[in-house]
Amino acid sequence: MKIIVCIKQVPETGNVKIDPQTHTLIRSGVPSIINPLDTYAIEEALRWKEKLGASTLVLSMGPPQAEEALREAVSMGIDQALLLTDRRFAGADTYATAYTLSLAIRKLAPYDLIFCGKQAIDGDTAQVGPALAEHLGIPHIAYVKKIEDIDLQKATVRAHRLMEDGYEILDSRLPALLTVVKEINEPRFPSLKGKMRAKKLEIPIWGADDLGGEVANFGLSGSPTQVKGIFAPPARGKGEILTGEAPLIAQTLIERLKAQKII
Amino acid sequence: MDYFLTEEQIMIRDLARKIAQEKILPVRAELDEREEFPWPIIQCLAEADLFGVYLPEEYGGCGGGCFELCLAVEELSRVCGGVAVSYAASALGAFPILLFGNAQQKERYLPEIAQGKKLAAFALTEANAGSDAGGIQTTARLEGDEYVLNGTKQWITNGGEAHIYTVIAMTDRSKGSRGASAFIVEKGTPGFSFGKKEKKMGIRSSATRELVFTDCRIPKENLLAKEGMGFMVAMKTLDNSRPGIGAQAVGIAQGALDEALDYARERVQFGKPISSFQAIQHMMADMATQIEAARALTYAAARYIDSGAKDVSKVSAMAKVFASDVAMNVTTQAVQILGGYGYMREYPVEKMMRDAKITQIYEGTNQIQRNVIALSLIKERAQKR
Numbered sequence: 001m002k003i004i005v006c007i008k009q010v011p012e013t014g015n016v017k018i019d020p021q022t023h024t025l026i027r028s029g030v031p032s033i034i035n036p037l038d039t040y041a042i043e044e045a046l047r048w049k050e051k052l053g054a055s056t057l058v059l060s061m062g063p064p065q066a067e068e069a070l071r072e073a074v075s076m077g078i079d080q081a082l083l084l085t086d087r088r089f090a091g092a093d094t095y096a097t098a099y100t101l102s103l104a105i106r107k108l109a110p111y112d113l114i115f116c117g118k119q120a121i122d123g124d125t126a127q128v129g130p131a132l133a134e135h136l137g138i139p140h141i142a143y144v145k146k147i148e149d150i151d152l153q154k155a156t157v158r159a160h161r162l163m164e165d166g167y168e169i170l171d172s173r174l175p176a177l178l179t180v181v182k183e184i185n186e187p188r189f190p191s192l193k194g195k196m197r198a199k200k201l202e203i204p205i206w207g208a209d210d211l212g213g214e215v216a217n218f219g220l221s222g223s224p225t226q227v228k229g230i231f232a233p234p235a236r237g238k239g240e241i242l243t244g245e246a247p248l249i250a251q252t253l254i255e256r257l258k259a260q261k262i263i
Numbered sequence: 264m265d266y267f268l269t270e271e272q273i274m275i276r277d278l279a280r281k282i283a284q285e286k287i288l289p290v291r292a293e294l295d296e297r298e299e300f301p302w303p304i305i306q307c308l309a310e311a312d313l314f315g316v317y318l319p320e321e322y323g324g325c326g327g328g329c330f331e332l333c334l335a336v337e338e339l340s341r342v343c344g345g346v347a348v349s350y351a352a353s354a355l356g357a358f359p360i361l362l363f364g365n366a367q368q369k370e371r372y373l374p375e376i377a378q379g380k381k382l383a384a385f386a387l388t389e390a391n392a393g394s395d396a397g398g399i400q401t402t403a404r405l406e407g408d409e410y411v412l413n414g415t416k417q418w419i420t421n422g423g424e425a426h427i428y429t430v431i432a433m434t435d436r437s438k439g440s441r442g443a444s445a446f447i448v449e450k451g452t453p454g455f456s457f458g459k460k461e462k463k464m465g466i467r468s469s470a471t472r473e474l475v476f477t478d479c480r481i482p483k484e485n486l487l488a489k490e491g492m493g494f495m496v497a498m499k500t501l502d503n504s505r506p507g508i509g510a511q512a513v514g515i516a517q518g519a520l521d522e523a524l525d526y527a528r529e530r531v532q533f534g535k536p537i538s539s540f541q542a543i544q545h546m547m548a549d550m551a552t553q554i555e556a557a558r559a560l561t562y563a564a565a566r567y568i569d570s571g572a573k574d575v576s577k578v579s580a581m582a583k584v585f586a587s588d589v590a591m592n593v594t595t596q597a598v599q600i601l602g603g604y605g606y607m608r609e610y611p612v613e614k615m616m617r618d619a620k621i622t623q624i625y626e627g628t629n630q631i632q633r634n635v636i637a638l639s640l641i642k643e644r645a646q647k648r
């Protein structure tokens with residue numbers, strides 16, 4: 001079995017600030033991490049590798065320093081890494097990103113599974129995974145909170161997809177793309193031996209010329225999304241905790257909700 | 264201070280720090296309160312390969328030594344001395360095998376210890392034999408292909424939780440301290456059971472327990488080194504492990520200073536943060552200076568041991584004595600800086616003070632360490648004449 005995990009390097013959220021003048025992210029001095037939800041995708045790939053045997057590859061499109069994120073994935077136990085980096089990829093929205101990733105993955109075929117995190121903490125769109133599956137012409141299951149079974153003989157996967165009011169059990173044929181939510185597992189720490197291997201591992205770098213495809217479809221020029229503006233949402237006010245006897249609290253709560261016309 | 268760590272040593276330190284921050288910090292107070300052995304954390308340290316940092320690569324370790332062990336112990340201790348000793352005691356149990364085991368014994372036991380699949384423990388102390396280890400009464404009698412062990416070991420760290428025990432027992436009482444031998448005993452061996460689990464002042468998440476041997480039969484092959492070498496094995500083991508206690512002490516002290524500093528900058532009295540009072544500033548300056556000195560001595564001792572030097576007893580004892588006295592002093596001062604809050608369980612420094620105390624006692628009390636240092640001094644001087 002071959003599993004590909006797509007990850008993104010993102011700024012550590014707690015520290016992200018928005019420049020009040022330009023409305024862009026202030027990235028300097030902010031440490032970069034693997035998008036937290038992608039670490040669950042890595043963990044899931046490792047668990048199925050340990051269960052069924054698999055070769056695992058982690059893939060990222062990003063600036064050259066995204067290599068650090070790939071090395072971290074390797075230090076957790078992923079076998080191989082591949083970085084897509086090229087000036088022409090810069091400024092890509094979810095559509096162009098998915099397009100670029102899909103070209104690389106076509107070259108990596110055959111594969112059985114692609115794992116992505118549900119969404120990235122910087123963009124929060126949750127679109128790249130499903131869009132990537134569309135570009136590849138394979139089925140996808142988003143918001144996976146549990147993989148019940150992978151049957152390599154029948155080439156199928158059964159997964160639980162998290163819904164607002166419960167979950168769905170879905171069967172899909174392989175190859176398929178799954179985006180995972182944090183309920184799926186608990187990501188492991190890197191190991192020392194993994195770190196040592198990661199330090200030495202050669203990570204190939206592919207640019208636009210290696211991928212082929214339409215140059216106009218990469219990066220900013222390939223992105224239908226136009227960003228009109230970015231702003232920081234007003235900080236959420238502190239919540240209030242009611243104390244006292246339960247019946248009294250309940251009564252107060254109902255009165256407050258009524259007063260605010262919520263109920 | 265820059266101790267010129269290699270890239271690999273930095274990895275060990277950072278990984279231990281990350282696990283301490285993310286896994287241990289959130290649960291340390293609860294582990295202390297409930298006196299609960301930290302299995303999930305042990306599991307996590309095992310998966311991160313930290314149990315093998317001091318073991319050779321051929322046995323599944325990472326090829327480091329005493330110094331690498333100290334780096335990991337220090338980071339874990341900075342957050343919780345109790346978890347740290349559970350980790351370190353496995354190394355204490357493994358050292359006799361590493362230093363004196365034959366090829367088969369190393370092959371059989373070290374890989375599982377390196378992977379953290381099994382914990383080890385070291386058993387010397389008995390009810391009537393503490394500092395005076397020569398007074399141990401546990402016996403091992405050779406019968407055919409087996410040794411038969413009888414007796415009770417007391418206060419064994421990782422007792423009950425560990426799988427692999429190195430046990431010192433008398434094979435020939437008539438020879439006094441030359442009549443002791445070291446054995447490997449596995450959990451589950453018939454005749455080997457566990458007694459009382461102690462309730463302690465500090466390091467409460469660690470397990471301290473009695474080992475009871477009643478006609479416990481072990482294969483002859485489980486003898487380490489030769490008959491009669493038991494005390495040698497024990498003393499060399501402790502020489503190697505004492506800088507680890509130094510590192511534990513340095514870590515606990517550093518953790519306490521970190522807390523005191525944060526608190527002093529926040530706590531306002533007389534209209535100013537207490538960190539602006541010179542009395543507090545000088546306390547913190549002394550704490551930091553002592554910690555750095557203790558760290559430097561501990562690292563130097565560990566590196567000296569790793570260099571392959573033979574005369575390590577003195578420096579090893581110095582590191583342990585100095586760092587543990589520093590830890591007791593610094594944690595006491597930290598409680599003082601936090602005032603009444605420092606005395607409360609809601610804040611972590613009272614635990615650090617309780618945890619620090621043990622470092623002056625186990626692996627040889629500080630009085631015994633001073634005996635060792637003084638005897639070495641006198642011997643060295645005499646040899647020069």
Ligand SMILES: Cc1cc2nc3c(=O)[nH]c(=O)nc-3n(C[C@H](O)[C@H](O)[C@H](O)COP(=O)(O)OP(=O)(O)OC[C@H]3O[C@@H](n4cnc5c(N)ncnc54)[C@H](O)[C@@H]3O)c2cc1C
Nearest residue numbers: 385386387388393394395418419420471625626627628630
């Ligand atoms: C939490 C904990 C964990 C432990 N873990 C282990 C373990 O894993 N394995 C193990 O084998 N043991 C272990 N021990 C035992 C520990 O090593 C002993 O407690 C220690 O060696 C001291 O022995 P003692 O407590 O019997 O004190 P004693 O020897 O009775 O000493 C009492 C006091 O007399 C002083 N004293 C004794 N002799 C002299 C002397 N000649 N000169 C000056 N002062 C002297 C001591 O310094 C001390 O202050 C542990 C103990 C504790 C408390």
